[in-house]
Amino acid sequence: MHLLLEKGVSFDQELPLYTAKGNKKWIRCLGQAQVLGGKVIRAFGSFQDIHDRKVTELEFKQLFQERNSILESIGDGFFALDKNWTVTYWNNQAEKLLHVDKETIVGKNLWGVFHQETNTLSYVNYHHALETGETIHFEECYEKLDTWFSVSVFPSDSGLTVYFKDITSAKQSEKLLSESNERFEKVAEATNDAIWDYQIESGEVFFGKGFHSLFGFPLDMPMPEFELLTEFIHPEDKERVLSRLNSYQHDPAINSWNDEYRFKKADNSYAYVINRATFIRNSQGKLLRIIGAITDITDRKNYEESLKVLNQNLEKQARELATSNAELEHFAYVASHDLQEPLRMVSSFLTQLDRRYRDKLDEKAQQYIHFAVDGAVRMRRIILDLLEFSRVGKEKERNERVRLQELVDEVISLHKQSIEENDGKVRYEGLESIVCYRVPIFQVIQNLIGNALKYSRAGYLRRFWSNPKMWGMLG
Numbered sequence: 001m002h003l004l005l006e007k008g009v010s011f012d013q014e015l016p017l018y019t020a021k022g023n024k025k026w027i028r029c030l031g032q033a034q035v036l037g038g039k040v041i042r043a044f045g046s047f048q049d050i051h052d053r054k055v056t057e058l059e060f061k062q063l064f065q066e067r068n069s070i071l072e073s074i075g076d077g078f079f080a081l082d083k084n085w086t087v088t089y090w091n092n093q094a095e096k097l098l099h100v101d102k103e104t105i106v107g108k109n110l111w112g113v114f115h116q117e118t119n120t121l122s123y124v125n126y127h128h129a130l131e132t133g134e135t136i137h138f139e140e141c142y143e144k145l146d147t148w149f150s151v152s153v154f155p156s157d158s159g160l161t162v163y164f165k166d167i168t169s170a171k172q173s174e175k176l177l178s179e180s181n182e183r184f185e186k187v188a189e190a191t192n193d194a195i196w197d198y199q200i201e202s203g204e205v206f207f208g209k210g211f212h213s214l215f216g217f218p219l220d221m222p223m224p225e226f227e228l229l230t231e232f233i234h235p236e237d238k239e240r241v242l243s244r245l246n247s248y249q250h251d252p253a254i255n256s257w258n259d260e261y262r263f264k265k266a267d268n269s270y271a272y273v274i275n276r277a278t279f280i281r282n283s284q285g286k287l288l289r290i291i292g293a294i295t296d297i298t299d300r301k302n303y304e305e306s307l308k309v310l311n312q313n314l315e316k317q318a319r320e321l322a323t324s325n326a327e328l329e330h331f332a333y334v335a336s337h338d339l340q341e342p343l344r345m346v347s348s349f350l351t352q353l354d355r356r357y358r359d360k361l362d363e364k365a366q367q368y369i370h371f372a373v374d375g376a377v378r379m380r381r382i383i384l385d386l387l388e389f390s391r392v393g394k395e396k397e398r399n400e401r402v403r404l405q406e407l408v409d410e411v412i413s414l415h416k417q418s419i420e421e422n423d424g425k426v427r428y429e430g431l432e433s434i435v436c437y438r439v440p441i442f443q444v445i446q447n448l449i450g451n452a453l454k455y456s457r458a459g460y461l462r463r464f465w466s467n468p469k470m471w472g473m474l475g
Contacts, residue, residue, distance in 0.1 A: 001031065008033035008040045014050060026054035075165065077149075082159040083130065085110045097166055099145070116144075122151065129153040130160055139167065193293040198226050200287055205229065214296045216266035234262035234270055252285025263294065272301040343383075347376040378414060385439045402438050404431040404445075411446045418453050 003009040010032045017025050031045035077094035079087055087110055090102045105113050117123060121140045129136045136153045148171040151164040194210030205226050211217045233241055241261050248257045257277045262270040277292035354361075354369045361369070405428070412419065412426055419426065426449065434441075 004031045004033050004043055004045075005040055008035040014054060025049070026051040077164045078162065079105075080159065080161045081110055081126075087113075088159070094164075097147075097149070097164070098142075125151070125153060126160060126162075129155045139171075141171075191293070193295050196229070196292050196294070198290040198292075200289060210294070214294070215263065215271065218266075232264040234264070237261035249279065249287055249290075252281060255279045255281070260297070271296050272298045343376045343380050347373055347380075350376070374413070378410070385442065399435050399437060401433050401435050402441060403433045404441075407438075407442050407445055411442070411449055414446070415449055415453065422453055422456065424453060 001011075004011060010030075012028070012030050014026060014028050017027055019025055026049075028048035028050045029045065030048070031043065033040045034042040034044075075093060077097045078089070078091045079094050080089040082088055087105045087108055090100075090106050095101050100113065111118060111123070121138060125136045125138055128134065133155045135155065137151070139148060139150050141148050146168075147166055148168045149164045150167045151162065154161045154163075191208075191210065192214075193208075194214050195206075195208030196211075197206040199205075203226065207217075209219065212219050230238070230242060238261075241259050244259060245257060248254045255278065257279070258274060260272065260274045263273045265271055273294050274297050275292055275294045277290050279287055280289040280291065281287050350369050350373045354366065354373070358366065408426070408428055408431060418424070
C-alpha cells in the first residue's frame, strides 16, 4: 500500500484477514494508482472473497507435498511419463537404483536418455501398456548394472506410472534354492529310498521318484498335503505312528524320528517300511521343515517271519527229539539190562565148567572156554559203553586218558576170527595215550577195521596200517 501511494506501484495479492469474530478469511486485494506529473493523485482498488478457492488450493498443495514425500520415501523406484515419453517425475530411489539423477532425466524423453535399451523387455512392455491400457507386471535383468528388477506398469489418461524394485538378492536365493532342489532331486533319484520333503509353513510336500519305483505311484501324481500322506499308513499302525511323530515334532530337543509300519501302495497292497526323518528347526526350536526317506523292508520282514516260523519248527523238532532221545535212553537202559543177564549166565557157567572140568579137558577145549568167557566179558563192556554213549549230552561228558594200543588190541581180539578167515594183517606203531571220550574212539577203530574186512576185494591181502599222526589229531 505504501508503494502504491508513494510511487504508484500497483499490486495484486492474496491475503488472510481475520473477521471481527476472529475467523480467518482469505481475500484477494487489488490496488492501482492514477499518476500525474510523477505524483499519485488518486488510488483505488478492490477486495475479492477467495476463501473457498484458496482453502481448496492449499489442501491440494498439501496433498501434492504429501504425495511427493511418500514417493520420495518409499523403497521402490518410481517415475511418471506422459504420452510422449517425457519423464515428469523421478524419485530418489529411482536415482539410486538406475544411477540417473533427476536433473538429467526430468523433462527429457525416456528413450533419449536410455537410448541403448530399445531392444529390452521394458521397452516392449511400456509400449504395450501405453497402447492397450493394460497393467503389466514383469521381471527383467538390467545387464548394464547386472541387477534384477521387478517392474509394475500402470497406464493412465496422462501417460504411465512405473514402480520398480531391486530383486537381485531374491533371484540369487531363488537360483541357489533351485540348485539345491536339483541336487536334492538327483540324490532322490540315486537312492533306492522314497524321499519326501515337508515345508511346514506352506504345507507343500515334495515326493521323490522312489514313490514310483517302490510303491507304484505315478510320477505326475499331484503333490498331496502331508495329512493326506498319513492316510497311506495301515489302520492298525496309524495311531501308534502318528502319536509318536506328533510327540517328536513338538519337542524342540528332538531333531530326528524313525518308525516301522505298513504303507499302502498304489495297487492297495501293503509294504513294510521304515520311515526316517530329520527335523529342521529355527534358533527358537520352531519346526520349519521335515526331510525324510522311506525304505521298503518287506523282503527283510518276510525273511524275519520265515526265520520265526523256522525257529518255531526247530523248537518243536527239538522237543520231539528230546522226547525220542529220552525214550531211546530208556530203551537202551532196559535192553542193556536184559542183555547183561544172559551174558552173566554164559560167563558164569563157562567159568564153572572151566573150574570143575579143567583137568578133564584138553588144551584145545580150555582155549575155547577162554575165548567164550573173554567174548562174554567184552560183549558186556560193549553193552555198558553203548548205554553210556546213549546218555551223551544228558550229562557232562568225561574226558579220560585212553591208551590207543589197548583199544586197538581189544578190537583185534573182537575181530580175530574174521581177520584169520580173511588172511588179514593189522600193523600199527607209535600209538600213545590221548585224552578223549573212550567210546567214540573205540567205535572209530572198530569201524575202520570192520569196514576194511567187510568191503575188501576177494583174493587180495588185507593189511591195516595205523599212522600215529592221525591219532595225534584226534587227541
